[in-house]
Amino acid sequence: MARASSSTVQTLVRWSGYYKELLTPEFQQVVDHYLVNDAAKKVGEIESIEILHRNDGSSPIHPSHYHPKDKELIISARTKPTNGPT
Structure with a gap:
C-alpha cells in the first residue's frame, strides 16, 4: 500500500499506511506542513512516512492516548529519515 508523493522540498517521499x-x-494540510517544516528540520531528508491506523480501515484521527487531558485531535505517523534509523 505504499505510494509516492512529491513535496515542496523537492524530495520524493514514500507514503504508506x-x-x-x-x-x-x-x-492533509497538517501532514504536508509536518513533512516540509517539522520533520525535515528535525531529521533532514525524509524517505517515508507511515500514517498509523487501526486494521479496520477507520480514520486515524483520534485524541491523544499519552495526554488524555488534551482534547485536541491528532494523527500518529512513523517517519523514516533517508540517512538514519526510524
Whole structure:
C-alpha cells in the first residue's frame, strides 16, 4: 500500500499506511506542513512516512492516548529519515 508523493522540498517521499487523500482537508494540510517544516528540520531528508491506523480501515484521527487531558485531535505517523534509523 505504499505510494509516492512529491513535496515542496523537492524530495520524493514514500507514503504508506492510511491514504493521506482520505484525511480531512485540515489534516492533509497538517501532514504536508509536518513533512516540509517539522520533520525535515528535525531529521533532514525524509524517505517515508507511515500514517498509523487501526486494521479496520477507520480514520486515524483520534485524541491523544499519552495526554488524555488534551482534547485536541491528532494523527500518529512513523517517519523514516533517508540517512538514519526510524
